[in-house]
Amino acid sequence: MIRSADRRWARHLWLSLPCALLIASARGEEGAVDIRAAVGKTFDASGLRRRGLDPQLAEHFVRPVFPEGAQPVTLFINGAKKGSATARFTAEGELCMDRPLLQAAGLQMPDSASRLSHAADPYSALGCDDFSQAYPNALVELKPNAFEVHLIVPTQALVAPEQSADRYHRGGTAALLNYEVLTSRNDNAGTSQDFKSLNTLAGINMGDWLLRSRQNYSDSGGEAQVSHLYAYGQRTFSRLGATGQAGQINVANSLFSGTALNGVQLVPESSSLDDWGAASVVEGIAHSVARVEIRQNGTLVHTAMVPAGPFAISDLQLLDGRTDLEVTVIEANGSQNAFVVPGSHRARAGLDSVPGYSMAVGQYRRYDRGGEMPLVLTASRTWALNRTLPASVGALLTADYQAGGWGLGFPLSPLTQVNLSQLVSSAAKEGQKGTSVVASVDTLLTERWSIGASTTQQTRGYRQLSDTLTVQHTAPLAGSDTLTLNPYGGFERRYRDQYSLYTGLSNIPVGSFYLSHTHANRFDGQSSQRVMGSWAKNLGAVNLSLSVSQSKGVGSDNRGLQTNLSLSFPLGERSVRSYANSDKTGIRSGASMSEQLGEGVGYSVHAEHNHTQRETDLFASAHLLPRYVQATLGYSRYGQASTQYSGGLSGAIVAHAGGVTLSPYAVDDTFGLISVPGVSGAKITTPRGPVWTDVFGQAVAPSLAPYKKSQMTVITQNLPRNVEITNGVQDVQAGKGSVSQITFEVMNSRRVLVRAIDSHGKPLAKGLSVFDSHNQFLTIVIDDGNIYLPQVASDTRLHVALADNQICSLDYEPGEQVDFSAHYESAQATCKQP
Template sequence: MTFKKISLTVSAFLFLSEILFPVAYADDDIDFDVTTLQARGLSTSLNDYFRSGTKFSPGVSKVTPVINGTEQAVLGLTFDEKGELCLHNADLSSLHIKPIKNEEDRCIDLKSKYPQATINLSPGSNKVDLLLPPEAVEDANNLDISSYQTGGTAALFNYDMLMMRNHTKSDGNDDSDIDNDNKLSTFQSNTEIGFNFDDWIIRSRQSYSSTDGEQTFDQLYTYAQRTLPQYKTIMQAGKVNIAGGVFSTPQIYGVQFSPEQALINNKSSGASVNGIAQTQARVEVRQAGVMIYSTQVPSGPFQLDHLSTLNNTADLQVSVIEQDGSTRTFVVPASSFAHHFSQQETSFSGAIGKLDESDNNDGVSGSMATLSMTTPFSSRAMFSGGVLLAQQYESTAAQLSTGLESGLALSGKLTIANDQRNHVNGVQSNVSASMPVGEQLTVQASATLQNSGYRDLTDGKDVDHEDDHPGKDDDDNYNDQYNRYKSQYNAGMAYRLGELGSINMAWSRATMFGDDGTTDRWTAGWSKTFTGGISVSVNAERDTGADAESLVYANMSIPFGSFHIGANMSRVGDSTNQGITLDQTLNERVNYSLSAYKNSNGDTNTYNGNLHAITNSAQLSLGYSRYDQDSNTYSLGATGGVVATKQGVLFTPYQVQDTFAVVQIPGVSNGEVQTPQGSVWTNRKGYAVSSGMNAYGESRLVLVTKSLPKNVDINNGIQIAHVARGSVTDYTFGTVLSRRALIRIYTANGHLANRGDVVTDSHDNYLTTVGGDGTVFLIDGQLEQQLVLKSSGQPRCHVAFTLAPKPDADKLYETYDAQCKL
């Protein structure tokens, strides 16, 4: 039922209230003079319909719900033939009201479940006001386990593929002899296959690379997983990374149990990486030799936040691979990882299995078992401890973390290890602190110390030397204990200068046991955004040690509508790069970037162009790069996912997560739905995939109404979902194919119908009232009925017009001229 129909109904009531004399009042009911109704050619049934005042028309109406004083988004709710609210459990879910057991085809009686509840209907303002007791309203952060949707079956395939073709002219080669040119083809893919069944999650991920005929294949993980909600625990079995914990461990073939953080309701943690790219570069982040993240970044400073780590103890090795192939590396200490202090219940983690020995030259082998516990120490402190047992290796660790009301966060950790492989034992300690100082300044610092006998399980067996002094270049005889950190320190601050912008500074120091001595790294940056969106930034970093170098990068970006034009300059040692960039977002799906750089050494020029597009089924990227006069690189990338469900084979431009859903807009293709992972668009059958849902949380699916044909109405444009991990759910947006028409009525003598004349059907049921210009607005089934015009003092006549066979989907309503025939 459309809003216009409701408005016309209310208008008719007001019209009748003005022209008819109410003759009796009883319990706020109104009786109209039946004689007057008959004299004006109106049905006496109107007296019964409007007796109790304004009301919602039977059917679905768009209203604004108000729950305990809080106004919510507009919803399509159902009203019965008496104009009373008729709710079902799907409506309760949208309204954040706890479900009530009820037959599907019957209306839920809220007052019988909650006698103190009150329901106020306001048809004039299209509002429904519900006043409910607190126990009736869902707590989104503490839902009962039974409130989450479970089950579902689907298979999936995720892919992230990149193809590159490089053409480099050989030295001394000219254009007439291209057969001697160097042509290098590269193909890289990361794929994941698996399926979900009855909340079980089966996944296998692998990577493949082929460069000029040289191929590599790595199997990253394969596991079966299921959440045990009653224990707030996740069970995994297979080739897995040991989750969380306080130890640095390799992958194992075995089984592990870890807390379901979504049920424990912890804040997220993770690692942050900051650096500077001199050109468009690739950044690779590794932990314990395993690549945990890889991305492309534009030239200039970059920041990668909330990176998922394998554990909280191993440092991150970051490589910045520039466009000319040069690589810079630096370390992000594990002590800088973000921690959380909000857990207010005890949880346990445990794993047992055989260590993964693939590509392992460090002597890490055999079986292992680990057990750890995390428990609240007070309302603002958390204690973690654990033990690890492996063949010829034992370790125990304890950690205390706290967050004070002042914002000061402190953490201290102590790890003791006994390594029988190398006949050593040792201790590692770590402390970290961070604190906001006022509203503008934030400071943080951390330190990690260990003695020469400390070893992680992943360190394996030392490679002994014979008579070589530590620090010599004979890698085969280099003693590993001298290639280890003795201490690591880092400190940083960020300060907002108000109108002058903001600055940040950081320092880190690493000291080795051998003759490599101490290396320091400093970074600093300043940025400012001016009126109109113009932004300026300057960043610098400096390293000491054998490969010491300094880098300075300055950038300016100026917006021109959807364009951004930038200029930048970077300097490394005696080499200077100057560049200009152009970026434009054509629409929400397509953007491109162009850049050109000039190097002071040899006047080397570099040109880049990249195009990125999100289609209904995949994300595509095209790239071209020209380095100097002799090297051209072409690239093509594709990312997305495919799922096979009961609805068929469906494609999505995003990687499918462990919990996902299928959404449907019946009969509408290319309809847009906003999901937690981004916007998706329906296929020709009206289906799309929400590739990631918030497990044990709230997920909103919002229908973008402007993407619908104009002749489609929706009952409810928002679906609010609460799902269990591993579930595959489906949601349907109720749509109605509406036909609307504005009809101008001419009487038998050729004049326009009079304002206030009434239009009924052939059974004398009231439909609408004629407007001031002789028009009426009719919808759907009304257009197919035999229409009768009733005019005061005039005989009834039949309204005749020819309805088009099909409506125009691009028009909100049709227009017709009708002739009234006696």
């Protein structure tokens, strides 16, 4: 048990330090004061009295020590700062090397502590001296005045890199539901169309297992669609360096990522099982407040509302990494623009996977109805030949389809990287064989000038597995099969070759430039191309930008050359933007203003004038963060006949042993549960963003970086005046798929200013020492008999050391009601001698 007086001593050392300095000066020493130098020396009692200090104070500063119990400290290991930790100290102020401290320091557990792995109470199983007995040469230096602990340990005591997984938190149990709701209504010329969508991700973490299931519901104009996208179980085997999945999975090996299976797979532990979505970016231009729908294989996978102007949507949760993305931009007046982002534009050379083996086996999983679902086996191997030379090989096999491939990355120079990959396929039913080659090069010509290019080349006979399974065979015709093409287009509509080129200049005197060009040719002779360019320049607080784009051929929006000139600048707490757009349909100009009203409310208003149609459009939106959910509201008035209303909610619900907790952000595979006991509305910063405790003092840290340090900080300015946090900053080291328990220890304090008088009614003399019932020094009497007590417990009994070794007991009664708005309470007391 940590005594309250010990905590007071630790937390209010600043009250006592001036006394220590005066004590040292009473000894007649000159220059800098070193309190530790006072050990074994005597003090001039008369000198202390002349300065109005009790001579008995000297003994409390002869040897400064940490108070007994758990204390927040800063750890240093072999001279390197390790960060904050909680250390326990004995009644004599000696450090207790318990298990939590060893883990925080990254030190080997002594053999005597091996039994701790299943101990309910680690303090009871590990002796304070076990570490020092195991490593007698280890040195401990305590610095109580700085709240620092310095350890010099032999190298064999340090956790080896291959054992580092043991340092991370494992296990934990919680269930979660991520949700994203979007609804909109378009009224156009007397007709209305409603749109609704709900995306959910349900799951549970239990031990080192996690289960996930993703669903989607959409309703556009009364046409509803429900899609179950996947459901799988996953476990990370840290000691094997591997992660396993079973269920409705997407293959995550280095060359055939994204193939949907009902089966199992094993990949290296640090591999990202859905990194194709995080790496994908869909760019376009909206001509009003618009809804963007992104589909794969006809399934809606992402919906978002975007403002007028250029947009870029990232962090997508896609079905796979190679299938084309069908993007539809639905404007406020109901008009639609559609384009396709070819999967090969997003396919990488398979060189970013971590070294190791990957394998998967299962039945092919279709997102449409009907069709073949063969058994699939795929495996790959990635090597890190050196830091800049990765290589991969792999194969995918079914009864009627086989494919193999390789990938290689190598530097042409320290600033130039080349990636190459090739896939070859054989489709038995179609009698087709072919190959696909992807090549890319990226280089820094100068410190500020980068350039890159990529190309994909396919032969007519090349097939992906999904191509062979969407073909239906009909009755023989003239001795050969007749192919009925799949609903997404025939093989002649596949891309034969695709090219992309980009260049960028940043932070040069005239601004920053970016230019990209993509071109693709299909086997049926049609082609598509898209050019995008931008320039931006900061002139003090003013930002000036210009963007241009043009699409031609298949999938183009037929708007010709589109330009957007924008000027933005701050106006007090507000941000103001004015712009002008031009394309084939005419010229539009507008202005917008946005402002953040506190940490939970933001708004934006926007007006645009169409110079061709002589109409003015109005838009307004609000973003709300009422602590436990995120909400968006939008209104658009397009011309005289079209109106759009939109709204959205997003967040997560987490169920755990302590109850149900809401999160304003989606929860990842690795997350934490925060507890600030008894304190509601406490604000804590997390890697994802700020969160607030609910009425039960609980919150969710929605995302923790696996095998890295994640920091949580309590914002103490918003806490009630009677609440103190023992350690307001905590570093969490979480294993993949774990649920970490993060508790901030709370002390409820009552600050009281006591005016103390003696039995004759006179104020106690200035400088007298005040002690608790355990003879622990608390503070001194200040002017007019006042005693400031920063922490008052109901059972605290105080006494004051008077002159001539006399002691009096201080009886006082704090008020029954606590005024949390006041800095301290006031009380009267009489110090009575026995």
